[in-house]
């Protein structure tokens with residue numbers, strides 16, 4: 001379970017998050033949605049201890065995030081950042097092997113190699129394994145960072161915009177991977193996603209943020225209403241049911257996304 005109690009983040013006089021509190025039960029896929037600047041990445045990176053909260057307490061899988069050792073935390077949760085800047089000249093396979101570091105401490109075992117191989121295969125990266133990261137397209141590089149996150153093989157996966165830069169086929173593949181991680185491996189996935197239709201199709205729960213506060217929280221059927229979406233995004237959005245799937249469209253009739 002993930003718990004966050006009265007978490008806030010302020011920069012000077014500006015409060016960008018909170019106070020927010022919530023619980024995310026172990027297992028399943030939870031999406032964080034909301035407009036640019038709503039506080040999604042702030043909340044996710046605070047949960048993953050990449051950012052220090054101004055106040056509040058976070059617990060992940062029974063660990064007090066503020067006080068856990070680096071190794072304990074890295075064996076419990078893996079986080080994909082929204083932007084990955086890496087200056088080191090690394091090959092794809094080396095990057096993915098870094099994901100195993102909390103387990104190996106540096107010396108990769110046969111089991112580590114299997115995790116790396118599986119992550120490379122899942123993300124369609126086998127042909128690129130010996131390429132340097134700066135020799136990849138944006139989407140290929142994004143997949144390499146996701147592969148590293150997955151290779152860490154933690155119970156909790158925090159993914160900030162995993163679909164960034166991905167084409168339709170790889171986006172669909174990524175979402176199937178996320179669902180399998182939850183359904184078959186029992187992982188708890190929390191991801192930030194802009195595409196509300198993708199969130200609705202693949203999540204068990206959607207938490208919507210606006211101006212640093214949680215303004216809606218529930219299953220896709222609860223969130224996918226014109227009233228709730230207007231409140232979250234400040235847009236008039238129609239919701240249609242197509243083949244049993246709730247699909248949000250701009251009121252002009254333009255689908256807000258293509259759900260793969």
Ligand SMILES: Nc1ncnc2c1ncn2[C@@H]1O[C@H](COP(=O)(O)OP(=O)(O)OP(=O)(O)O)[C@@H](O)[C@H]1O
Pocket residue numbers: 011016034035036037038039040041042043082
């Ligand atoms: N270092 C900082 N100093 C001041 N304000 C910051 C800082 N970092 C982030 N913010 C502000 O915090 C708010 C929340 O940012 P956050 O990155 O959490 O948004 P987000 O919901 O992830 O948005 P996006 O969809 O654009 O990724 C934004 O208004 C941003 O400008």
Ligand SMILES: [Mg+2]
Pocket residue numbers: 040041042082160192
């Ligand atoms: Mg963000």
